[in-house]
Amino acid sequence: MESLFAPFGRWILATSEEMGHFVFLVRSTVLWMYRAKIEWRQTLMQMAKIGVDSLPVTAMTMFFTGMVLALQSGATTKHFFNVPLFIGTVVSFSIVMELGPVLTAVVVAGRAGAAIAAELGTMKVTEQIDALYTLGTDPVRYLVIPRLLAFLMVLPLLTVVSDFTGILGGLFVARVKYDIPTIVYWHDIIDNMQVKHFVHGFLKTFIFAFLVSMVSCYKGVTTRGGAEGVGKATTQAVVISMVLVLVIDYFATAMLNALGIT
């Protein structure tokens, strides 16, 4: 009879094997980046796909996040001090250091990460990935590296736009709901915020870009089993990227704090 622990053991084995394969993909990506010319045309196309297409949805997400932060902090400070205080400070710190990078990465993982996994997964099950080999190139060189580079260049830019729209959302609520003058809101921000606070959030976006793009590419190129497999790979790519972003965010923050960038 099978031991009760057998399924658990199998899960551990499968997960370790998958992590090993993932590390191999990362290694191969680094090696190809050294060895071969970078496909700039593909990279630019991916930048447009990931960046331009994700911009409206990330901007809207962050605008409303800024709005709700202003609403909540205004309500709380009003409750304690009878006047809404430091709305700009709360909104800007929350957004620039945490919510901007994290929510942008999560939204882009849901949008562009899913698209990458689905596209590469379909290519895999229709033998297009094999065809790349027979035509003298490699999926890592032709597909993975352009997507990784595009993510590394675009996600930080998207995050800057997100930070900005988030703060604007906060301003909108501060003005309309709490009648706070723009100059007060603005001073709440610039009197307290330093460049290193921005750098703190900005540096994290590179880690998120790496995670989301590599996980999505990995799930895509290892897809098996037809349309069902593509669906499964896409779901897994999104779920794993999102969870990883949130988990790694804690450790990245802890590391940056230890380095004094906080």
Next chain:
Amino acid sequence: MIDASGVMKSFGKRTILRGIDLTVETGETMVIIGGSGCGKSTFLKCVIGLHAPDSGTIVVDGTDITKLKTEAEIANYRRRFGYLFQEGALFDSLTVEENICFGLKYLTDVPTSKYRQIASDSLALVGLKDVEDFKPSELSGGMKKRVALARAIAAQPQYILYDEPTTGLDPIMSDVINDLILDLQKQLKVTAIVVTHDMKSAYKVGSRIAMFHEGRVLQVGTPDEIKNTADPHVRQFVEGLSQGPIKMKLKEFEADEAHDGARRGKA
């Protein structure tokens, strides 16, 4: 010349190739026939290095693919092959011309200014015209196969590997593809391996035919030898009979019973 000996390949617990010995002479068209899952396509993928055999050797013009280690060496080895995939495997984000010229960038030093010409020449060889700017999704099944064939021959390979070139096509289009394979053979003087289970196609294009069964080579011979074979397995396959020594599973339990019966008979 392609010389394979003792090629074995398993995926997990499933053993697909159990020791393939097969020699394809330069200039001939070797047709590999056999039922689904007998390892035909797996063997083809081993030849071009998409799968690494577990054991055995595949020597192509003195180079043993199983001994190549680095990706660069394998890429260099693949240079001499054109591969026609079962479903074409055209890149659907690229146009027909970009598909055909895709390999030129990586396999050859041809300047990009010549790509358009090469694309239309390759298309002409497979009997197509003025489709360079179409996307694969705008083409019919037969046209896709032809474009895929044009892509396989664009970089002028010495060897062409065809994975079920006529599967999924109507009988007339199948025969057109057969004619194309013969035509390319004459014009480009390539060595070819054709994997198929379409016997009409096998007899027409093959200089020799090899029958695979359960991961081994059952018989190799000219089309006439295969047609008049004494081997009951090969005879059953080429005549397309459900009754015979090859047990196709109509129902799992029937096949098992037949198997048990045979075993009991032996005992």
